[in-house]
Amino acid sequence: MKEEFQLSQMEQETDEMLRIRYLNKDNAVFQKTPGGFLSLTVGEEVYPRVQVARMFPFMYKEGLLSIRTADERSKEIGIVEKYEDVGAETADLLKEQLNLKYFTPVITRINHIKDEYGYAYFDVDTNHGPCKFTIQMGGNAVVHLSETRILIMDIDENRFEIPDIMELTAGERKKLDLFL
Amino acid sequence: MILKYDLTQDNLKLCGLQEGEEIYYCLPLDIDMKGDFRQNSYTIMTNRRLLILEEGALTREYLLADFEMIKSEPQISCGICYIVKDGQEILVGRFSAKHLTRYSYLHRGMQILKSGRTEHVISREYEHSCPKCGRALPGTKECPRCSGKREGLLFTFLDMMKPHKKRLAVILVLMLGATVVTLANPAIQKHLVDDVLLREEKAYGAAIACILLMFAMSVGIVIINAAKSYLCTRLGAYISEDQRAKLFNKIQGLTISFINERTPGELMNRIIRDTARVSEFVGNVFCNMFTVSILFVCVCIYMLVLNWKLAILAFAFAPLSVGISMAWRKNIRKRFHLQGAKSDKVNGNLQDVISGMAVVKSYGQERREAEHFDDTAEEFARIQRNNEVFFAIFYPMLTFAMSVGTYLVTYYGGCQTLAGDMTPGELMQYINYTSLLYTYLGWMSNMPRMLMNMVTSLERIGDVLNQEPGIYDHEDAVEHEIQGDIEFRNASFGYKSYQPVLENVNLKVKKGEMIGLVGASGTGKSTLINLIMHLYEVDDGEILVDGIDIRKIKVENYHSQIGVVLQENFLFTGTILNNIKFAKPDATIEEVIHAAKMANAHEFICKLPDGYNTYVGEKGYTLSGGERQRVAIARAMLNNPRLLILDEATASLDTESEYLIQKALGRLTEGKTTFAIAHRLSTLKDADRVVVIDGHQIAEVGTHNELMEKKGIYYGLVQAQLQTSMKAEADA
Numbered sequence: 088m089k090e091e092f093q094l095s096q097m098e099q100e101t102d103e104m105l106r107i108r109y110l111n112k113d114n115a116v117f118q119k120t121p122g123g124f125l126s127l128t129v130g131e132e133v134y135p136r137v138q139v140a141r142m143f144p145f146m147y148k149e150g151l152l153s154i155r156t157a158d159e160r161s162k163e164i165g166i167v168e169k170y171e172d173v174g175a176e177t178a179d180l181l182k183e184q185l186n187l188k189y190f191t192p193v194i195t196r197i198n199h200i201k202d203e204y205g206y207a208y209f210d211v212d213t214n215h216g217p218c219k220f221t222i223q224m225g226g227n228a229v230v231h232l233s234e235t236r237i238l239i240m241d242i243d244e245n246r247f248e249i250p251d252i253m254e255l256t257a258g259e260r261k262k263l264d265l266f267l
Numbered sequence: 268m269i270l271k272y273d274l275t276q277d278n279l280k281l282c283g284l285q286e287g288e289e290i291y292y293c294l295p296l297d298i299d300m301k302g303d304f305r306q307n308s309y310t311i312m313t314n315r316r317l318l319i320l321e322e323g324a325l326t327r328e329y330l331l332a333d334f335e336m337i338k339s340e341p342q343i344s345c346g347i348c349y350i351v352k353d354g355q356e357i358l359v360g361r362f363s364a365k366h367l368t369r370y371s372y373l374h375r376g377m378q379i380l381k382s383g384r385t386e387h388v389i390s391r392e393y394e395h396s397c398p399k400c401g402r403a404l405p406g407t408k409e410c411p412r413c414s415g416k417r418e419g420l421l422f423t424f425l426d427m428m429k430p431h432k433k434r435l436a437v438i439l440v441l442m443l444g445a446t447v448v449t450l451a452n453p454a455i456q457k458h459l460v461d462d463v464l465l466r467e468e469k470a471y472g473a474a475i476a477c478i479l480l481m482f483a484m485s486v487g488i489v490i491i492n493a494a495k496s497y498l499c500t501r502l503g504a505y506i507s508e509d510q511r512a513k514l515f516n517k518i519q520g521l522t523i524s525f526i527n528e529r530t531p532g533e534l535m536n537r538i539i540r541d542t543a544r545v546s547e548f549v550g551n552v553f554c555n556m557f558t559v560s561i562l563f564v565c566v567c568i569y570m571l572v573l574n575w576k577l578a579i580l581a582f583a584f585a586p587l588s589v590g591i592s593m594a595w596r597k598n599i600r601k602r603f604h605l606q607g608a609k610s611d612k613v614n615g616n617l618q619d620v621i622s623g624m625a626v627v628k629s630y631g632q633e634r635r636e637a638e639h640f641d642d643t644a645e646e647f648a649r650i651q652r653n654n655e656v657f658f659a660i661f662y663p664m665l666t667f668a669m670s671v672g673t674y675l676v677t678y679y680g681g682c683q684t685l686a687g688d689m690t691p692g693e694l695m696q697y698i699n700y701t702s703l704l705y706t707y708l709g710w711m712s713n714m715p716r717m718l719m720n721m722v723t724s725l726e727r728i729g730d731v732l733n734q735e736p737g738i739y740d741h742e743d744a745v746e747h748e749i750q751g752d753i754e755f756r757n758a759s760f761g762y763k764s765y766q767p768v769l770e771n772v773n774l775k776v777k778k779g780e781m782i783g784l785v786g787a788s789g790t791g792k793s794t795l796i797n798l799i800m801h802l803y804e805v806d807d808g809e810i811l812v813d814g815i816d817i818r819k820i821k822v823e824n825y826h827s828q829i830g831v832v833l834q835e836n837f838l839f840t841g842t843i844l845n846n847i848k849f850a851k852p853d854a855t856i857e858e859v860i861h862a863a864k865m866a867n868a869h870e871f872i873c874k875l876p877d878g879y880n881t882y883v884g885e886k887g888y889t890l891s892g893g894e895r896q897r898v899a900i901a902r903a904m905l906n907n908p909r910l911l912i913l914d915e916a917t918a919s920l921d922t923e924s925e926y927l928i929q930k931a932l933g934r935l936t937e938g939k940t941t942f943a944i945a946h947r948l949s950t951l952k953d954a955d956r957v958v959v960i961d962g963h964q965i966a967e968v969g970t971h972n973e974l975m976e977k978k979g980i981y982y983g984l985v986q987a988q989l990q991t992s993m994k995a996e997a998d999a
Contacts, residue, residue: 122349123358136356144343190302190345190363206403216304221396221403224604242395242403243365246344265601 100162110154110165111172117180125184127154129164137164139184145232152181191238191246192218197259206242207266213247220245229266237267268390269398270294270372272309281325288313291387292376294369296321296360298345310348310360312337312373314380317350319359327359337377339370346370368392407730423725427506427545434502441495442558448488449558450565453699455481461692499554507546510728514538517732520739523802537731541724548721555710563707566700573697574689577680581701584672585708591668592709602654609647616643669705676701738804738822746824749909750813751778751940753799757808760798768794770963771808781941783954785981790960792944796912799942801825830908830935834915836899840884843872846898847879850906862905865934867927868897893928900931911936913943948985957981 116128120136127134136157143151150169155161170178192213199210202224210219220241222228230238239247252260252267260267272293274282282290296308296319311318317337319327334352337359346367349358362370369390376388396403397410404410428435459477463470515538518526526534570578620627620636627636680697683689689697753776761767768791776782784792797803798810801817810817817825827850838846847862848854854862859879863869871894875881883890883898890898896916903911916932933953945951957974959967959981967979974981 120356122356124349124356186302187300187347187358187361188342190298190343192302192304203402208401213304215298215302218304219401221401223403243363244344244367245364265604 104163108165109172110167112174112177115154115165115173117173117177119180119183124157125180127164132164134164139181139188141185141189142166144189152185191248194239194247194249197255197262200262200265202265209239209241209247211247218247220247224265239266268369268392268394270369270376270388270390274309274311275307277323278307278309278320281320281323282311282313282318283325284313285315288315291380292373294366294373295362296348297363297366298361300358300361302345302361304363308360310370310373312376312380314385317359317377331377331381337373339367339373341367348373365395407726409726421722423729424545424721427509428502430509431502431505434498434505438495438498438502438554439557441491441498442554442561445488445491445495445558446561446565448484448491449562449703450569452481452484452488453696453703455484456699457690457692457696459692460695461690465691495554495558496550500550503546503549503553506549507542510542510545511538514542514728514731517734521731521734522738523797534731537727541727544720544724545728548717552714552717552721556714559707559710562703563711566704566707570697570700570704573693573700574680574683577676577683577697580679581672581676581704584675585704588669588672588705589708589712591665593712595665596713602650602657606647606650606654609643609650613640613643613647616640669709670702672705673698673701738801740821740823741818744819744821745815747813747815747820749825749828751780751909752776752811752813753910753940754811754814755798755808756811758798758805758810759807760794760803760805762794762803767806767963769798769960772965774958774965774968776940776942778940779938780955781936781943781953783948783951783957784942784944784960785948785951785957785984786960786966791963792960793914795960796914796942796944799910800829800831800912827906828908829910829912830903830906830939831912832896832899832903832914832916832932832935836895838883838890838895838898840882842877842880842882843875843898844879846883847901847905849902854905858905859901862901863897865904866897866901866931868894868901868931871897893925896928897931900928900935904931904935909939911939911941913941913945915944915946948981948988959984 110127110129114129117137118126118128120126124136125139127137134156138155138157138161140153140155141148141151142153150167152167154164154167156164167173167181170181173181192215194211194213196212197209198212198217199208201208205224207222207224208219209222211217220243222239222241228240230240232238235251235253237249237252239249241247249255249263252263255263270292271290272295274290274293284290290311290313292310292312294310296310297304297306299305299308299321305322307323308321309319311320312331315331317327317329317331317334318325329350329352334350335354337348337350339346339348344364346362346364347358348360348362348370349356351357372388372390379386379388393408394404397413399413400410402410402412455477459474459481463473463477518534518538567578567582570581616639620640627633677694677698680689680694684691684694753774755772755774758769758772759767760769772795784795786792794803798805801820801822804818812820812825830850839849844859847859851858860869863872863879872879872881900916913932913936916928929950936953943951943954951957952971954971956968956970958965959974959979961980967974967977967981969977975985
């Protein structure tokens with residue numbers, strides 16, 4: 088019989104989901120795999136590859152990480168509350184995986200914005216280098232995370248962040264005016 | 268979508284292709300492991316190897332035979348690509364969201380190459396931006412600017428005009444009339460001033476004649492313009508009507524996948540907004556385009572001939588005037604955009620609170636919501652106020668600035684008149700021409716934008732009209748009365764070429780048999796049914812209906828003999844009667860009542876205040892799920908189909924409804940070949956055979972008892988459901 092139809096197992100899994108399991112250096116061993124991913128051993132459980140996800144990506148970038156299985160079901164194995172709990176070496180491994188997973192360049196300078204026939208063409212500098220991208224006007228391409236923090240989604244669904252629009256120059260803000 | 272980017276000669280050299288080796292796929296790795304943007308880095312797959320080029324160097328190389336598979340995994344706004352080699356996952360590269368879809372094809376491409384086949388995987392998805400000019404593509408296959416179609420589209424536009432040649436000819440005559448009258452009016456004014464008013468003898472008669480002529484011309488131009496606008500608007504309406512009808516017919520003929528790939532909103536936009544834009548263009552722009560262009564050229568020539576020095580002075584200010592007008596328009600657009608955005612925010616906020624009123628009230632958050640709403644409303648009011656003040660103050664200033672050229676012409680012309688180089692009449696005529704010039708300039712500076720809007724809409728319309736319908740009558744298609752034998756022979760199918768949903772399916776169904784389809788979600792049950800309904804065609808193999816290839820039966824003829832009852836049945840806006848008669852519009856009232864009775868629907872329909880005339884659908888009477896279901900069964904019953912499809916027809920119903928529907932379905936399926944999908948296995952107890960689909964294939968076939976004895980997947984499913992229901996009963 089297939090695993091997913093085992094009722095007792097399903098109940099056990101549901102109960103497990105209710106528990107919050109914090110992972111720390113005493114109960115969890117993270118290791119980098121030769122292929123560049125992350126493996127985890129928690130007691131007797133061995134996971135050849137795990138995924139690391141931020142639970143609050145816009146609020147807490149450094150901590151409250153959900154460690155999940157890498158298969159389609161992506162089940163949570165445990166939570167890393169803060170980097171100190173796992174030690175500096177493991178923290179670096181986790182940061183490396185997070186860096187692979189999340190890609191939201193921060194816009195540091197707006198060189199030029201041109202709007203033409205319903206699309207806006209951005210030419211910007213980011214913390215990952217210069218970049219040009221296009222957004223659709225009139226849609227939900229610009230999301231206000233707060234009064235001064237915005238997230239911009241381009242037509243390919245790449246995301247760009249401006250953490251504080253007040254830190255842009257007046258000229259740059261003027262270029263952005265249409266979207267604020 | 269491009270799956271093979273071009274490589275430079277240097278990069279090609281780095282690949283070191285051997286004889287007989289060919290690059291099949293080449294996709295950018297546009298960000299590095301740290302997330303920095305980079306150029307000149309690619310994942311390359313040849314028929315033998317996988318190569319990773321990073322910033323001008325070959326960094327990794329694997330033989331296709333040396334690893335099991337290549338996979339891409341979407342991350343947050345980016346993706347990673349890795350191979351599985353000896354069971355170990357090895358990260359090979361990273362790319363931005365722009366290339367996510369492209370990389371999803373790589374796996375399929377590798378499978379084909381590994382199996383020794385040589386066909387290329389082709390992506391039917393469109394690029395989001397033009398690979399040549401970088402401009403965003405408005406949901407079209409080709410860039411309206413780069414494809415050279417821009418001019419072609421103008422021809423398309425003229426093609427649309429063809430059936431309306433006579434109307435067009437009348438409009439052209441009117442345009443010429445408008446041109447002549449507009450140009451002649453200042454000339455008559457000049458004549459009036461110079462030759463009549465300034466002459467020593469009092470020629471009252473001539474003066475009155477001039478004034479009457481001018482009056483007649485003014486009235487004439489009003490009539491001509493009104494007639495022209497009326498005819499152009501009508502022409503626009505005719506053209507958009509033609510286009511709408513064409514689009515609607517085309518969309519109905521396209522495959523469901525074309526429809527599903529686009530949101531209903533997008534398709535509606537194409538039928539309604541894009542055609543409206545074309546019509547607007549004809550109505551507002553086209554009718555003035557020729558008049559303005561001819562007048563503009565004539566005015567320029569006239570001015571040069573009359574006084575070339577003054578003409579140059581007037582022209583010198585033209586760029587300034589165009590600049591001011593464009594900057595002004597940009598500013599206005601920005602202001603309106605902002606006002607619109609804020610208004611949307613207020614609306615959104617209102618809609619949110621009103622639809623969530625119960626939640627707001629039950630948590631006692633009325634005050635907080637009210638404060639929040641006040642803030643947004645205030646912000647909107649502030650912007651609206653600013654805009655109105657801006658208009659009140661700047662508009663008169665702008666009008667003045669735009670006409671600065673006219674004042675200068677008046678000044679210098681006045682000086683020349685005083686010096687006797689120019690007559691007062693000529694000056695007046697000149698001033699008139701200068702203001703005409705500036706008016707036309709303002710209008711013409713907006714032309715490219717209006718033209719581009721129209722061209723984009725034409726392109727989007729053409730994109731649908733030029734689609735090849737996926738399901739159509741093949742040349743040798745015949746009409747066939749279905750008996751009910753269905754056979755799948757090595758049938759394979761996938762909605763996307765790289766993702767097979769059904770592989771190598773073989774199944775023989777006899778006439779009148781009821782087949783229960785079982786399997787986990789997403790295994791392909793509905794796909795199998797879609798293939799039987801001939802909404803899609805198989806990629807490989809064939810489906811035979813009474814021994815005839817399904818592709819050789821006329822589509823409409825085939826569809827008219829199928830009955831469908833789904834879990835969520837769509838009722839059209841209209842009466843219950845019309846909904847039941849949908850499949851057979853010429854059915855008699857007696858037939859309708861008979862069908863409704865067979866479907867156990869007659870009783871509840873008669874209890875409704877308006878009986879069979881009850882209005883249902885949007886804004887109409889709301890039927891319960893079970894009632895809708897029975898109307899749908901009556902609809903299927905009326906048609907007396909030879910082939911029946913029941914897709915979760917009894918899911919999510921209460922026990923009484925289910926009993927009534929089971930009974931109705933029992934009558935409906937009698938003697939007809941039936942395919943029924945059900946999650947609740949108890950509803951399949953009447954099925955002659957059960958087909959279990961798993962892993963893209965038919966995993967088990969047999970009667971309920973046979974499959975239970977086999978203790979395979981079906982047995983597991985039945986046990987699991989039994990345990991769950993027993994547990995639920997025990998808990999109760």
